[in-house]
Amino acid sequence: MLNPVHLRTLVEVVRTGSFAEAARALGYTASAVSQQVSAFERAVGVTLFERAAHSIRPASAALFIAERGAELLAALDGFEREIAGMVKGLRGRLRLGTFPTASARVVPHAVARLTAERPDAEILLDEAEPDDVLPLVLAGSLDLALVYAYDLVPRTWPDELTVLPLLTESLLVVLPDGHPAARASVRIEELRDERWVSSRDGTAGSTCAVRLCAAHGFTPRITFRSNDYGVVQGLVRAGVGVALVPALGYEALPGTVGRLVRGKPLRRHVFAVHRTANANPLLRDALTALEAACDLVADEHLARA
Known part of the structure; x- marks a missing residue:
């Protein structure tokens, strides 16, 4: 496998036309540059430079490798920057x-x-x-x-x-406008004869409504179910039932009111x-x-x- 350090040295030698100049640009000794070029030549199996006493001449293979290698090194540099950015949270x-x-x-x-x-x-x-x-x-x-x-x-x-706590939501009883139970806070036992709109059976929201009503002595008559609180409130507004809705899912809409449960705060x-x-x-x-x-x-x- 080609060594990218040796490839970078080769590219710099071709660019500067000199082992000594490449060494100064890269911070190596001229001897280290010569050794890296020799190692690269062994790796690719071809002589890349014609060496004279005081000069070098790149072979056509060296020119080809330097041209393509510069592209690869630029891509590698970009990849290294991406990795550094990922580690710092800038990318990823x-x-x-x-x-x-x-x-x-x-x-x-x-x-x-x-x-x-x-x-x-x-x-x-x-x-x-x-x-x-x-x-x-x-x-x-x-x-x-x-x-x-x-x-x-x-x-x-x-x-x-x-586990990081973020929000505490009040649970609101949503009633049609004018409902007799719609006071400052709602007595759940007053809703024992109502039809209820709830989330899907088995969900935590549905279980919560059932347990709340059970604590007040009755089982809610759930006749409509939806996991979309917009739908739930729409059904309440249409007068077909009442619902228990968490604050994130509640929207103050014409035709409905949202009230807290009387007594101990009920939350999600x-x-x-x-x-x-x-x-x-x-x-x-x-x-x-x-x-x-x-x-x-x-x-x-x-x-x-």
């Missing part, structure tokens, strides 16, 4: 997993900051629920993920993960998780960008953790 790739409501409210701010600070970095997004993205983080397919956990549906975290928590052993240099910048994004979206129902 970050794979971020996120759930839909964070995708809409938090991630755009974070990505905007990260791309402004690291314009050459590639950011890949993968949207799914926490149960789907956590295995990808553990497997190394994702560098970082946003996930959530409800007070009433707590999570445990694998030892391999670092948002975390950033990554493998503790992940050495991606972009990871630290991404976490900083996510924290800044959470500062931007914080309001009366969204508190920084």
Whole structure:
């Protein structure tokens, strides 16, 4: 295999026309340059210079190799710069997993900051629920993920993960305008006869609603399901049910009101998780960008953790 150090020396000898001049340009001795050229000649199997007492003349092979070699060395220099940039976090790739409501409210701010600070970095997004993205983080397919956990549906975290709390969301009961239960805060037991709109069966959001109602002595009659909170609120606005919606998924829309549950605060928590052993240099910048994004979206129902 050709030695790129010897190739660089050959290119410089052809450029300067002298072992001594090439040595001065490269910071070597003339003897070291001569030895490197000889080693290169042995590697390619051809004499590259006609040597006289006080001069050298490059052979056609030397001219060809120097021309093509200069292109290869320029590419290698660029590659080395890219590697250095990756190590410093200036280049490289970050794979971020996120759930839909964070995708809409938090991630755009974070990505905007990260791309402004690291314009050459590639950011890949993968949207799914926490149960789907956590295995990808553990497997190394994702560098970082946003996930959530409800007070009433707590999570445990694998030892391999670092978990950074980002946001605490209030859970809001969404009711049609004029609903008799729509006071400053809602007594859940007043909704025992209502139809409910919930997320897909088996999701943490659905489980949370069921456990909340069970704590108040009834099982909710869930008649519509959607994992899209825009759809959920649309169904509430149409008067076909009530819903429990986390603050990131809630939008103040005409025809609906969102109220806190009376009593002990009911919350969902948002975390950033990554493998503790992940050495991606972009990871630290991404976490900083996510924290800044959470500062931007914080309001009366969204508190920084």
